[in-house]
Amino acid sequence: PLKKWFDLLSNDVSKSIKNLLEKICKNQQETSYQINQDSMDYQLFFKPLIHEQKTCEIIGYIYQVGALEKQIHPTEDKLSILSNMTHEIRTPVNAIKGYSELLEETDLNDTQKEYLDHLQDTSKHLLKIVNDILDYSKLEAGKMQIENKPFKIKKLLDEVHSMLIEQTKQKQLYLDVMNIDCPNTVIGDAYRIRQILINFVSNASKFTEIGGISLTCYVDHKISENQLMIHFKVKDTGIGISEKDIHKVFKAFDQANESTTRLYGGTGLGLNISMKIAHLMHGDITLESKVNEGTTFILSVPLEYNPITSSIETALDKKPRLGSLILLAEDNPLNQKLSKRILTNLGMKVVIAHNGFIATTQDKDKHFDLILMDLQMPVMDGYEATRIIRKRHPNVPIIALSSESLYDQKENLIANGFSDAIEKPVDPALLLSTLIKWIPED
Template sequence: MTTMRAKQIRFIGYLSILSSFLAIVNAVAMLLFFGITFFSFFGFFVALLFYFTYLLNQKGYHFLAKNIILIIFNFAVLNISSTQGVGSGSILLYFPLLSLYFLLFEAVDWKWIAYWTIISASGYLVLEFSHYQILSFGKMPDVNPKFLFPFNLFLSLFGEFLIMLVFIRVNHDLEKSYITKAEELNDSLRELLLAKEKAEKAAHSRSLFLSSMSHEIRTPINSIIGFTSLLLDDNPKEEQKNFLSMIDFSSKNLLVIINDILDFNRMEAGKVEIELIPFPFNALISNIYHSMDLNAKEKNLTLQLELDNKLPHYLVGDPTRLTQILFNLLSNAIKFTNKGEILFKIQLLENLSDQVKIKFSIKDTGIGIPIDKQEIIFEHFTQVDSSISRKFGGTGLGLSIVKKLIDLFGTTISLTSKEGEGSEFTFSMSFPISQVIPKSNEHLTSQTDVELRKNKIVLVVDDNELNLKVAYQFVKKCGYECKLASNGKEALQFLETDPISLVLMDLQMPDWDGFVTTQKIREKEIYTPIVALTADVSFDISNRVKESGFVDIIFKPFQPQDLIEKIEQYTM
């Protein structure tokens, strides 16, 4: 309720009671002047009408109460003027009434102020043309006008005085209420600001903790994945190959869990945005299918792909986030299915001139989800029950991340499931059709002359000995010459003396970190391409890298092929 409206409601209440009192006083005076007549008792009726108006206002009928008050006051002016005859000065009685219009109606209600002003003016004109005879209560006893007029004038002035006192009191009450509310609001704002600061500090601390833990965990995983990949490429014995495959699977599974936690943290902080870039849709789906098909075959499951052949080959969207959604859903389907098959179906729903609408569905024959649990599985850190987590593993973040990403795409996901019979997740997305075919990096797939690679020197800078060895093996395996530096100062010395073609620079090192080292290199006017190599996946790391003189970034643990592609991109 606005301050002006509250003021009006309180003023109407006070005015009704005050006017009722004045009407009673006037009625008693008329009894004394005229004796027992209809005109004398009419004042008591008016007092009762004002009290009725007060009750209406209390019940919430404020607008009706305003208009009844104004009807009574206009009638009173006509009544007094007609009784006292020509020359009674009725026009003077209308002036305080005009002030009352402004008190009863807000400034925005000019139409009502104008309406009652017209009624008042009309009443005055009718009085003038009728020679003040429009209201008559029969023949009244003669009363000395020198006595009656001063009494009516006194009563009017006294009434106006009391009304102004009431108005001042209402203003005073509202000002006190306003001051109290303002103080309460300021206290609430201070509490909210403190709570906001605490929440921001907590969120910042959580981000720092997750980034730090991510770096500490991802660094050794990088060594594990790297050495495992090197050993698997070295034709191990069949039994050793099985053990190495298990190590590779376990380390990558751990990496998925870490990535889920970090992605969830980014989404909670609102740091994830949907990109719009051209990408080969069919090729993306094929890669996802073949990657997940290997996981399905390990559990003797059949992963069936049904891809609508009417779909365009190139679309515009965010292939990374779409891959993340589909990987999570397919991984869950494989994880929670012990026998049977998973159907991965992609169907064209609409094909317009410039965009398509595509329906994705992943259906499995797994354990299913009870009906009473289907509403909560999209909440973070939630699984159907604790035994599921113990039996199948996972953090309970996969579906929460899927839900948040799908929300970012502006669509919804639906679930159909029956316990013991399987589940089906379905969602639809619209994609603009790409008018430009993305160019492939031909140099990544072409056969580069071995001798040319031998003449290229790649410098790897990292304070972690295991990571140095992993990177060294991959660089040498590609046919490049490789040099190693364990800190920034050694790296600068190599660049000042040797013809280095590319630098792979770790960001977190003692003394000179990757940023300081790169700055020192650029200050020496050495412009060798430097690629950041880091396990730090915090929100702003990519932007900071771009602004600090690096040409690109590789996140640990990296896939061997990713590292090779980056080296070839900046050396060939």
């Protein structure tokens, strides 16, 4: 379709784009290009796919500048449409990501491992873009909510480290993580704090060629008897940011300069989103930087601390009840196989229902220890199926599954009869902790 569209362009514009594509092949850098055709402005984006240091293909997309704004005025309508669009994108990408993780556990030769690494990196990058767009839209619409729950700081720091250590190793950078006298368990939104820290460390890795990155957590001061101001500091030895460009860093769709976007990629939304989330948590982000010396980002966030929450840690030593019968209500065949494989590996017995209606009939014949319920299914969705099952079995744990972010929807889901909620693709560790919570070992 893009080629047919090129055929309609004027010779000068068509020639310019072809020259641009040739440069992309040589330079191997993402590039954007704006043109005017028939009194309409269009923005084109191109990204080279590189294999064995050669450009094997160029992917691109085009949109009419201002078209979305002209057609959709209310912010909530934008959010609804973007939410539906991102759901349609996330579902297949999540399946790719999930199956690539299963494939990683099989015997692969070196070439296959290299291809798999590229596949995983690409799917993660695409998911981040989709999530950034949806988060930005939620923040603009005032729909993002902060969830305060107990979490372990050490576990959060370890997760950030494990998610980004390979990225830093590829560039031969160090990634040090330090926890200086922070309480073990605090109350706050671990998901959003982790999101900000991953953004900080990922950016630091992107803009650092020599040296490395340190992530440090420490208590700045005590706010009250049960609340601490905790700082998460990410410091790198990268290229730094000039004083005249620092004010641009937190603006949406902006980076220190345009060449940064071309050279390093990204949506230009990450730090803007991070700042807005920090403010929602009644915190802040500060930035210090010197050109050619490095950059330091500090997330300051007030977190509650209660010694009682330490009892939660004992749950980490527990296991789910082996042999438990699980009903998996999921219409997507790929997600069915992926979730069943994970559950089986955890020692569970699994019955699959292809839609909500089948789930309600299966529930009549068998007593399930736990139900995993997809929200969006044909014939009958997860909400209606849950209402029907709840009338017969008010105490069975029903866990909502969705490819959309659930961190600001859990209260609504619980009000609709669900016991808990987790996101797809199903993370084995998160699923395990959910099983431990709802069907613990006797």
